Amino acid sequence: MRTGRIVEVEAYGGADDRASHARSGRTRRNGAMFGPPGHAYVYRVYGMHHCLNVVTGPEGSASAVLVRAVEPLEGVERMRRARLERSVATSRRDQADEGAAARRLAAVPADRLAAGPALVCAAFSIDLADDGLDLLRDRAPLRIAGAAPGRNRPGARTRGPDGTIIATTRIGVEPAGEPWASLPWRFVLAGSPSLSRPAPAGR
């Protein structure tokens, strides 16, 4: 079994959030966002990667949380193997030279195996088949458990059960413009070695 601690997330609103996939209403791709909370919304980006969201709002509101990074706890070698499998499946380059890909993955520190939204999906073998899955069911193949409720005021550092949680701006949403680009809706566990990028120094 592969398990890990979620250390980085981003919140996305529904129609009101111009950075959200739900900004233009329901489409073929984002249907799961409009479904019940606690279910997965998985989509494909850049033709080869996948990203995992957890639907958070009531049905129809289309709000969700993107899982951007996970700190591996159990099944590290299985994750490494899954990363290799995904690389070979999606990259012609890695397909042509699988040995090079294997050596590359072997050199990745355990902490960094799921240090990015697409890496999370690769390490946990998540793809479109998981879209819409109920993540809160006991015994679900893909599952989120032990979630601790918390509060985060914009721009604040908040004490969570696993340490300090820092709110920052979301990544890759510049094109959405203001005020959406500046909303502090990315939340990271301070000091985690598994963040997709280090938390900002100041504030």
Added chain:
DNA sequence: AGTTGGATGGTCT
């Protein structure tokens, strides 16, 4: 250490 460009294909205008 930081920046840039290529990979890669479904979805939406």
Added chain:
DNA sequence: GACCATCCAACTG
């Protein structure tokens, strides 16, 4: 036909 909620290799300095 353009756009991506990305990652990695190959540069620069």
